[in-house]
Amino acid sequence: MIPKRSKYAIQALKCLAKVYREKKHLSIATIAEEENIPRKFLETILLQLRNGGMVGSKMGATGGYFLVKHPDEIVLSSIIRATGGPIALLPCVSLNFYEECTECPHEELCGLHDVMLEVREASIHILSKTSLADLILREKKLLRKSENKRK
Amino acid sequence: MIPKRSKYAIQALKCLAKVYREKKHLSIATIAEEENIPRKFLETILLQLRNGGMVGSKMGATGGYFLVKHPDEIVLSSIIRATGGPIALLPCVSLNFYEECTECPHEELCGLHDVMLEVREASIHILSKTSLADLILREKKLLRKSENKRK
DNA sequence: AAATATACTACTAATTTAATAGGAATTAAA
DNA sequence: TTTAATTCCTATTAAATTAGTAGTATATTT
Ligand code: FES
Ligand code: FES
Numbered sequence: 001m002i003p004k005r006s007k008y009a010i011q012a013l014k015c016l017a018k019v020y021r022e023k024k025h026l027s028i029a030t031i032a033e034e035e036n037i038p039r040k041f042l043e044t045i046l047l048q049l050r051n052g053g054m055v056g057s058k059m060g061a062t063g064g065y066f067l068v069k070h071p072d073e074i075v076l077s078s079i080i081r082a083t084g085g086p087i088a089l090l091p092c093v094s095l096n097f098y099e100e101c102t103e104c105p106h107e108e109l110c111g112l113h114d115v116m117l118e119v120r121e122a123s124i125h126i127l128s129k130t131s132l133a134d135l136i137l138r139e140k141k142l143l144r145k146s147e148n149k150r151k
Numbered sequence: 152m153i154p155k156r157s158k159y160a161i162q163a164l165k166c167l168a169k170v171y172r173e174k175k176h177l178s179i180a181t182i183a184e185e186e187n188i189p190r191k192f193l194e195t196i197l198l199q200l201r202n203g204g205m206v207g208s209k210m211g212a213t214g215g216y217f218l219v220k221h222p223d224e225i226v227l228s229s230i231i232r233a234t235g236g237p238i239a240l241l242p243c244v245s246l247n248f249y250e251e252c253t254e255c256p257h258e259e260l261c262g263l264h265d266v267m268l269e270v271r272e273a274s275i276h277i278l279s280k281t282s283l284a285d286l287i288l289r290e291k292k293l294l295r296k297s298e299n300k301r302k
Numbered sequence: 303a304a305a306t307a308t309a310c311t312a313c314t315a316a317t318t319t320a321a322t323a324g325g326a327a328t329t330a331a332a
Numbered sequence: 333t334t335t336a337a338t339t340c341c342t343a344t345t346a347a348a349t350t351a352g353t354a355g356t357a358t359a360t361t362t
Contacts, residue, residue, distance in 0.1 A: 001152070004319080014263075027337085036254035037254060038320085038321060038322085041320065046339090057339060060328045060329025061329055061331070061338055062330060062337075062338080063339055064339085086152050087240070108297055109294055109297060111289035111293065112286060115277065122270075123240075123273060123274060146260060155350080156351080178307065178308090179308075194308080211308075211359045212306040212361040213307075213361060214306080214307040215308085
């Protein structure tokens, strides 16, 4: 499971992606309300994303946050990583939260390690080819599909 | 990440799988030492696996645990599930730990949900085709490979 | 009987994550 | 130049989860 922090980050960035073309920026409060995220919590998340160079901010009244890259270029795996979420199922196969398995004598000889590497690769493959733009596109498709059903 | 509990369970079952043919059973203490797992913790894990019908036990002196199914038929996904480990990256796409996303208005219209479903499917696909027997086989292959390298 | 196991339940400790608090700094507009 | 709106930053608290332990009952073999 990824932390809520990472999920909230994805939601917030999706929100910003939607206004990217108009070069608008959104305030924390706006995003928090839109996406049902606790405002103060979101504040720390956006700060983290800004320090990680994923978003930009403008201070003062009428300030806010905005994407610094095109929604096509921001992929889910980097958002999860930037917010400290592990993708792998075991620490010994995690790129960013690597920890040795004290109970396994040799990582290179461990069958479980080997399988979990494959799982990680499969997950990362999907998460790093899916961008914010893709996410929005998917939602449009899902909406069309559900409208067709209703008929 | 899956809990340590699940990792320990896989290790312990792999241990039991290795003696399956000889119809032997192993004591908790033996497995704990072999696999570097805290004995008392392993006790609770094996109990859970027994209550879940994955292993059998024999009480009393010379007692111990043994597999009730062939190592070919016990797959990683069921071990992880039996020990309460989530495989999905979000509760809203978890089969066994499902929880609604309070912040997303409609699950069917959520792009993130959609992507995370794919990730879950990919992970489960690997984990449910890998059995204890496969794990042991993999380790044999890894050993051969590392021996060749050393030459 | 003694020794060696599992069965069971409850508890404690440790860690992590989620969320909040509160004020400083910045900017735009009244 | 004051006021209102906003980000910036750090510390703290609260909540939840997980890891691990303790202790005793029960069963089986020798
Ligand atoms: S090395 Fe990590 S599971 Fe064995
Ligand atoms: S419904 Fe779970 S992420 Fe949107």
